[in-house]
Amino acid sequence: MTHGIYAAGGAMALLELRQEVTANNLANASTTGFRRDLVAAREAAPGESPLRRGSLALGILDTRAVLETGSIRQTGNPADLAISGDGFFVIQADEGSFLTRAGGFQRSATGEMVNEAGERLQGESGPIRLEKDAFQVARDGSVIVDGNVVGTIRLVSPPAGASLRKAGNGRFEQPPGGAGSRPQNGEILQGYLEGSNVNAIREMISLVEAFRSYEANAKSIQTEDQILGQAVNQVGRVG
Amino acid sequence: MLRALSTAATGMIAQQLTVDAIANNLANVNTAGYKKSRTEFQDLLYQTVGSAGASGSAQSKIPVAVQIGHGSRLTATQKIHSQGNTQETGNPLDLLVEGTGFFQVSLPSGEIAYTRDGTFKIDGQGSIVTSDGFAIEPPVSVPADAEAVSIDSTGKIAARISGTTEPQELAQLELARFVNPAGLESAGRNLYRVTSASGEATLASPGQDGMGSIVSGYLEMSNVQVVEEMIALITAQRAYEINSKSIQTSEEMLAVVNNLRR
Numbered sequence: 487m488t489h490g491i492y493a494a495g496g497a498m499a500l501l502e503l504r505q506e507v508t509a510n511n512l513a514n515a516s517t518t519g520f521r522r523d524l525v526a527a528r529e530a531a532p533g534e535s536p537l538r539r540g541s542l543a544l545g546i547l548d549t550r551a552v553l554e555t556g557s558i559r560q561t562g563n564p565a566d567l568a569i570s571g572d573g574f575f576v577i578q579a580d581e582g583s584f585l586t587r588a589g590g591f592q593r594s595a596t597g598e599m600v601n602e603a604g605e606r607l608q609g610e611s612g613p614i615r616l617e618k619d620a621f622q623v624a625r626d627g628s629v630i631v632d633g634n635v636v637g638t639i640r641l642v643s644p645p646a647g648a649s650l651r652k653a654g655n656g657r658f659e660q661p662p663g664g665a666g667s668r669p670q671n672g673e674i675l676q677g678y679l680e681g682s683n684v685n686a687i688r689e690m691i692s693l694v695e696a697f698r699s700y701e702a703n704a705k706s707i708q709t710e711d712q713i714l715g716q717a718v719n720q721v722g723r724v725g
Numbered sequence: 726m727l728r729a730l731s732t733a734a735t736g737m738i739a740q741q742l743t744v745d746a747i748a749n750n751l752a753n754v755n756t757a758g759y760k761k762s763r764t765e766f767q768d769l770l771y772q773t774v775g776s777a778g779a780s781g782s783a784q785s786k787i788p789v790a791v792q793i794g795h796g797s798r799l800t801a802t803q804k805i806h807s808q809g810n811t812q813e814t815g816n817p818l819d820l821l822v823e824g825t826g827f828f829q830v831s832l833p834s835g836e837i838a839y840t841r842d843g844t845f846k847i848d849g850q851g852s853i854v855t856s857d858g859f860a861i862e863p864p865v866s867v868p869a870d871a872e873a874v875s876i877d878s879t880g881k882i883a884a885r886i887s888g889t890t891e892p893q894e895l896a897q898l899e900l901a902r903f904v905n906p907a908g909l910e911s912a913g914r915n916l917y918r919v920t921s922a923s924g925e926a927t928l929a930s931p932g933q934d935g936m937g938s939i940v941s942g943y944l945e946m947s948n949v950q951v952v953e954e955m956i957a958l959i960t961a962q963r964a965y966e967i968n969s970k971s972i973q974t975s976e977e978m979l980a981v982v983n984n985l986r987r
Binding site for chain 2: 498503506507509525561588594597602620708
């Protein structure tokens with residue numbers, strides 16, 4: 487009898503979740519190297535247990551980082567690196583190594599290339615270390631100081647279809663199957679930064695869409711409520 | 726309540742801080758030796774809501790959990806130490822460093838600060854000082870009867886004493902450089918302080934060791950590019966606006982819920 491109320495309530499809870507993901511995408515419209523998230527939802531098949539919020543079933547959900555390239559802008563700062571094409575930088579944090587597209591690096595007091603959090607940029611053989619502050623990065627990732635190649639920046643491309651989990655601070659966890667190999671079409675641009683791949687129009691549409699579906703589901707709860715009200719109060723009334 | 730409300734608020738706060746940084750860059754567009762700052766953002770922690778399909782059928786392979794982010798935050802305002810524009814002044818005590826070195830200035834507390842602002846002057850005691858009256862380090866004193874003070878590209882300060890013909894060498898300027906100048910702490914008054922992130926100062930005479938040479942009679946102005954700042958301002962304002970739309974929509978969604986029960 488009240489099944490429709492639960493279905494509509496579940497849909498509303500799901501739309502709230504979508505709205506939260508959209509809000510996060512928009513909040514990161516200016517975050518260096520940010521990848522937007524997409525929510526995919528479908529009905530639970532028989533035997534599958536859907537994601538629940540309280541008693542409401544939301545269905546089978548999946549948030550997925552969309553790996554399209556963000557806008558690349560010139561900064562002129564030699565320690566800013568952007569990846570044109572596929573691939574990720576590998577950075578070493580205290581809690582392990584992560585993948586990232588955020589290429590705002592600087593030279594640390596000990597001469598290593600680090601990001602704002604002090605996490606070290608990895609080369610093909612250990613962290614990238616610069617003896618001097620004048621250096622060039624070639625498109626293939628070779629780091630050149632005084633005409634000598636002192637290291638090659640490591641780029642990895644997780645296997646196609648591998649889903650990446652976000653770890654916050656612009657980082658992705660290494661996929662369980664290993665970080666993957668060097669991408670064929672990944673090049674490093676020195677003096678450029680890659681922005682976020684959030685598209686304001688798409689997110690606005692998503693906001694409007696989620697909001698209107700939310701309203702529609704609220705209407706169906708109200709209608710269901712009216713029907714129930716009539717059934718309770720009018721059916722069977724004599725005279 | 727909807728997490729989206731606070732998520733969008735973090736976005737608005739981040740954009741507001743960007744506008745603050747841009748306003749400061751623009752306010753210092755004509756400040757000698759000023760280096761522009763740039764804001765850097767990162768996304769916040771992700772909450773894993775539920776692992777979809779974890780107990781699903783064998784055919785359904787949805788490997789990703791539902792991850793919901795909590796917005797963005799400002800991680801750094803990074804100083805960009807590119808060379809600023811050059812301005813000719815003709816004043817021999819206006820100095821420009823053509824390279825990466827910083828002038829050293831001793832503060833009244835005895836602490837050494839660093840600056841790119843080369844507007845030096847001679848005070849009542851004959852010392853070479855900054856506009857704020859802080860003495861240049863190592864200290865230089867110009868005799869009262871000196872006529873023409875000159876500074877060459879290697880930082881040798883010489884003066885012709887009244888009654889003589891040959892200029893007399895007074896002192897040798899020393900510059901400081903840092904492994905990571907972006908790690909210096911801005912102390913206001915065009916001064917920087919050394920931090921553990923910048924690394925200790927390496928001292929050398931101008932022209933040596935990549936310090937850059939001194940050009941007398943010129944000033945280094947700020948490296949702020951007005952067009953660049955304007956574009957950043959527009960972007961920040963629009964991003965601020967769009968985050969406010971997230972808040973509005975979330976708020977309307979809550980209103981819908983509140984009207985479910987009439």
